[in-house]
Structures are given as C-alpha cells and as structure tokens.
Amino acid sequence: MEWWSELLNQNYDWFWDVSIAIGVTLVAGLAWRMxxxxxxxxxxxxxxxxxDVFVKGIAVPVNWIIFVIGxxxxxxxxxxxxxxxxFEAISITRQLALIILVAWALWRLINRVEEKQLDSGMxxxxxxxxxxxAKLAVTILIIMPVFQLLGISISGILAFGGMGGLIVxxxxxxxxxxxxxxxxxxxxxxxxxxxxxxxPDRSIEGTVESIGFRVTRxxxxxxxxxxxxxxxxxxxxxxxxxxxxxxxxxxxxxxxYQDARVVHELMEKVRVMLRNHPEIDQEQTMIVNxxxxxxxxxxxxxxxxxxxxxxxxxxxxxxxILLKVMDIIHESGADCAFPTRTxxxxxxxxxxxxxxxxx
Numbered sequence: 001m002e003w004w005s006e007l008l009n010q011n012y013d014w015f016w017d018v019s020i021a022i023g024v025t026l027v028a029g030l031a032w033r034m035x036x037x038x039x040x041x042x043x044x045x046x047x048x049x050x051x052d053v054f055v056k057g058i059a060v061p062v063n064w065i066i067f068v069i070g071x072x073x074x075x076x077x078x079x080x081x082x083x084x085x086x087f088e089a090i091s092i093t094r095q096l097a098l099i100i101l102v103a104w105a106l107w108r109l110i111n112r113v114e115e116k117q118l119d120s121g122m123x124x125x126x127x128x129x130x131x132x133x134a135k136l137a138v139t140i141l142i143i144m145p146v147f148q149l150l151g152i153s154i155s156g157i158l159a160f161g162g163m164g165g166l167i168v169x170x171x172x173x174x175x176x177x178x179x180x181x182x183x184x185x186x187x188x189x190x191x192x193x194x195x196x197x198x199x200p201d202r203s204i205e206g207t208v209e210s211i212g213f214r215v216t217r218x219x220x221x222x223x224x225x226x227x228x229x230x231x232x233x234x235x236x237x238x239x240x241x242x243x244x245x246x247x248x249x250x251x252x253x254x255x256x257y258q259d260a261r262v263v264h265e266l267m268e269k270v271r272v273m274l275r276n277h278p279e280i281d282q283e284q285t286m287i288v289n290x291x292x293x294x295x296x297x298x299x300x301x302x303x304x305x306x307x308x309x310x311x312x313x314x315x316x317x318x319x320x321i322l323l324k325v326m327d328i329i330h331e332s333g334a335d336c337a338f339p340t341r342t343x344x345x346x347x348x349x350x351x352x353x354x355x356x357x358x359x
Contacts, residue, residue: 025070181230254297
C-alpha cells in the first residue's frame with residue numbers, strides 16, 4: 001500500500017487554493033447572473049431607455065470578464081506551486097482577454113445604440129455612419145495596446161507610417177477616394193437609406209439599401225443589387241425623387257376639328273374640375289390652355305401637381321383625372337381625336353368627263 005501512503009502524504013495546498021479560486025469565480029458568475037436578471041427587470045420598468053441599452057450591452061461581456069479573472073487567478077496559483085516562469089504568460093493572457101472583452105462590450109453597446117436610434121426614427125444614414133466610425137475608433141484603440149502587450153513597437157509602426165503612408169496611399173488611392181466619398185455623402189446628405197435615387201449621368205436608379213465606407217448598395221427596380229463606389233457620387237449629378245414635394249401631371253389632349261365650337265367650354269369645365277379635385281395641390285401652378293392646331297386634332301394641355309408623391313397612388317389620381325376629362329369631353333358633345341385624312345376631289349377636266357360619257 002505504498003501508493004496509498006504517498007497519496008496521503010501529498011501536499012494538497014495547491015488543490016485547495018485552486019478549488020477556492022474556482023469556487024469564488026463560479027459564485028461570482030452566478031451572483032452576476034442573478035443580479036443581471038434583476039437589473040434587466042429594473043431598467044425595463046423605468047422611462048429611460050438608455051439604461052436598458054447599457055445593461056443589455058455589457059451584461060454578457062461582464063460575465064466572461066468574471067470567468068477570465070477567476071481562471072487566470074487559478075492559473076497564477078498553479079504557477080506559484082509548479083512553474084513561476086509562467087506568471088508573465090498568464091498575465092499577458094489575462095490582459096489580452098480583458099482588452100478583447102472590453103472591446104466586445106463597447107461593440108455591443110454601439111450596436112444597441114444604433115438599434116435604439118433607428119427605432120426612434122433618426123436618419124439611418126447618419127446613424128450607420130456614426131456607428132461605423134465609432135467601431136473603427138474602438139478597433140484602433142484596441143489594436144494599439146494589443147501590439148504593445150505582444151512586444152510589437154507602436155513607435156516603430158508609427159515611424160514606418162510616415163514613409164509607408166505615401167506608398168500605401170498610392171496603392172490604395174481608390175479605396176481612400178471611396179472612403180472620403182462616403183464622408184461627403186454623410187456631410188452633404190444628398191440621399192439616405194431608403195431613398196429612391198437616380199443619375200442622369202450614369203445608369204443608376206433604385207432604392208438605397210446601405211451606405212458603406214467603400215460602396216453604396218442600391219436595389220434596382222428589377223430587384224437586382226447595384227454596388228456603386230462612393231467616389232462616383234462626387235463626380236456625377238444625383239436626383240433624389242424621394243424628396244420631391246409634388247408629382248406633376250402634364251398631358252396633351254386632342255379633340256376633333258368639328259368640335260372647335262365647344263373647345264373653350266370644355267377647357268373651362270376641366271379647369272373647374274381640377275380646382276375642385278381633392279388630390280390636386282391648389283398652391284402649385286395649374287394650367288389648362290389651348291396649345292396647338294394638330295394634324296388631325298385641336299390640342300389643349302393640362303399642367304398641374306398632385307398632393308401625393310407616392311408613385312402608385314399618383315397614378316391612381318392621374319387615372320381619375322384623365323377619366324374625368326374624357327367624361328367632360330363627351331358631355332360637351334365632343335370626342336377625342338385620332339389620326340384622320342380627308343380627301344378633297346376637285347371637278348374633273350371636261351375632256352375626261354366627255355370621254356367617260358362616250359364610253
């Protein structure tokens with residue numbers, strides 16, 4: 001039974017110390033879980049929504065921070081008993097893990113704030129752009145201490161940046177142009193996510209789905225994604241029909257020449273109809289006037305603006321107006337013209353007539 005004697009004579013201080021460290025860690029983790037659930041209920045009952053954002057953003061990372069601290073503490077205890085040279089490696093591992101977890105917590109907070117701002121109705125373009133800049137700043141701030149912990153000289157990297165910046169800038173000039181293009185879009189705000197845009201200079205038309213640092217994704221009307229480099233928008237004209245105040249109805253209507261006597265009357269009736277129509281903006285220009293003597297019609301035109309800017313509903317309003325115009329034309333005893341040709345026969349030469357009679 002020598003093995004049993006050796007087992008009983010072992011030093012169990014390490015085992016009990018590590019057990020205590022792990023036990024404290026598990027208790028702390030359980031306590032935080034219980035506290036987190038209580039905090040979630042408390043902040044949900046308040047009128048302030050930002051405490052919900054904060055608690056939900058940091059809840060899970062804090063739980064992992066507790067476990068990282070606890071288990072690296074157990075690692076320190078183990079190293080003190082068996083290999084003291086491991087202290088530095090454990091310390092570096094703990095610091096790296098904590099830095100990454102803090103970055104994760106900040107990233108989650110940024111995402112929660114973005115969701116909150118979007119739900120509150122803020123401009124999606126502004127919210128997404130600020131969120132991306134914040135995430136980029138967090139990434140840069142996290143990378144620097146990580147390099148320092150790994151023994152990579154930050155000053156050397158910064159010194160190299162002075163010489164290498166020119167090389168990188170030349171190599172990535174298109175990338176930088178697209179990045180600054182996204183900044184210009186953010187500052188000038190020619191469009192935002194959800195807007196219908198088009199360009200008379202390029203074959204670009206559709207609904208903006210996202211604005212990134214490099215490209216803007218536009219969903220065309222045939223549902224294909226169109227990826228446009230942001231630098232393009234600094235050199236082309238962009239129309240934003242989503243921001244129009246009204247939609248225009250501009251139609252030319254022709255009646256027959258034999259209806260010339262009622263043209264003035266029916267135009268007046270059309271004018272009255274437009275003035276009384278609930279979907280026509282009376283504050284905008286309204287014209288109903290005789291326009292031209294056509295090849296087979298007397299033409300007058302309608303120029304007016306609807307209150308709605310919705311594309312589908314606009315066509316319903318336009319249809320209603322055109323049908324009412326047609327009813328007015330018919331009620332006036334007139335009719336819409338269509339291309340016709342009238343052939344006038346002069347009297348035939350006398351010789352031709354005599355020849356026909358002789359036959």
